[in-house]
Amino acid sequence: MSKIKVAQSNYPLVSVVMCAYNTRSFIENAVNSILKQTYLNFELIISDDGSTDGTREWLSTLKDHPKVRLFLQERNMGYVANKNFAISQAKGEFITQNDSDDVSCFSRLEKQVQVCLKNPKIKIVASGYNKIDSRGNIFATIAPSADILYKGYSGEPYEFWFPPLMVHKDVYKEKGLFTNYFSGMGDDLYWTVKANENFDIFCLRDALYSYRDNPDSITNVLDNTRKLIVIEMLNKVLKQRSLSGTDWLEQKNFTALEAMEVSLLKNKRFMADQYRVWAAKSIDKRDRKQALSLLGKCFKLNPFYLKNFSTLGYFIRTFIV
Template sequence: MEKRLPAVSVVTPVFNGASFVASTIESVLQQTFDDFEYILVDDGSSDDSFDVIKSFAEKDSRILVVRQPNMGMAEARNCGVKMARGMFIVLQDHDDIALPCRLEVQFKKMQTDEQIGIVAGSVERFDATGKRLGICAALEEHDDIIRAAVMGEPCIGPGTMMIRKSVFDSVGFFRNQYVPSDDLDFIFRASHVCKIVSVKDVVTKYLVHNENATHRSALRMLRVSYVMRYRMLKELAGEYCCVSALNDPASENAMFEVARGYERQFWSSYVHEVLSSGRIDPILKRHEVELGLKALRGKGIDSRRRVMSRILRCLPDSLSERLGLIWKALEA
């Protein structure tokens, strides 16, 4: 008899995570939702990671283990996604802890609307001693999430996402040339074919340590995220943008400077357009005017750009009212 397909496939890429991965695996196996398979991809670890995950696989038939040469986080995720048999793919990083109801709350949210292709969630940060460092609350609505991505503000983390497998069929997989911002690239591509939303619930606990990808690749993440936003802005303006130059370090630096200059130019033009036409782009709506007023005291061109765009997001429909409020803010 053919084995029934699981509803959910959890994918965890592992690279030198022997110190963390056991806790991660245990958190997944203790889920209140149990219709899942668990795929762990060892990405050429040089520590005992493979032995740790193999020992769990020997005890639980839901666990599938694959080992590959070191190819990077994006390719390790892709390997697991391609193996997945579930209709929904959950990405769980090897050093994060899944809350017991993670799969259940995200699966239920996914069932509420067939147009939803990605469901993310909030994250609780903690350090190696177990001390809580605060909660990163997820933006819940599609427009807010894309607006944040375009603005370069915190968006959604790949380790919190449940993704409908059909989204991968439509837009492809994670692209290695955009690491460590390959998730931002994927989110923007996915936004063209599905809704991206979040649940309020904390779905993972994120361990802050020196081996986090964010810490290891902070400068490159900054550069790549700038280029990603450059591409988003160009495409929102109806222009195709090729960013293949990210494969070459010298070209990457040049592309970064182009992207940074274009972003400043875009926001200057955008502010002028909105003020002259009375139009408010819906992708930049739904934020608090007060944030802009408060931040107006900041210095520098980037601060001013952010302030003006924030103020413009949800001002009154009347052009005169908006101009009056902006003038009042500038005088403050």
């Protein structure tokens, strides 16, 4: 038996934050992956953002669970606002997340806490992760070849996923919560880069988290036109930070941000390619109607772009041939 199981009261409280919205098919596995952790001194904070698919009703069965603190939002707040709310409710010395369609290895919290106990200077602990499909099958693993200490953001992708970062509460006190500027499609990377400027990130080589490639996740649903440009905006502010240590968003220079947004939205070639990328996502999801609509937009903006024809071929092979 693990030493942590024997003397759980001697170890710090970990707050696990789970934001829920219409993930009834996956949330039981997500919740169970936390409730069955080998590390026992944790609380699970679940905040449902107005689910309509039965998620809310199932979560209500957990209202008396001693490890669960359940919040049922009266109105839909949006992913980032809901996440910030849930984090603000945390009582733990350490805070981590588990998305409601993802799952954690049962030893995740224990292994992450052990890193902090061995080296109190470490305030953020990450791990490798698996990518899984809707059935839970692993189709890719992203992890460093050995435990690694990130002393800053190099511009290359981190070899960890963001929700399972275990973060000391003092980091949030210093760096703040997440920005809604990127419409839920870059807020985690932006926050992590800023935190990594002042706090090293220790990344375990073990793949302790499984990220589900969910076609209905916030990064796969085009419910906001700004999603077409936010990745470009994210790249811009991250580049600014690498050169100067600050950026327009941190400076609240909304005039400059808005000017760049307008410029991107008026750039026909750029916008055509964004519509094409999202059309491909729609084809992947077998959403014929949306794929056709997005393909129409990219051809209208840039009719002779060769990649448009490649994506059109993908559409024909998927829906017609």
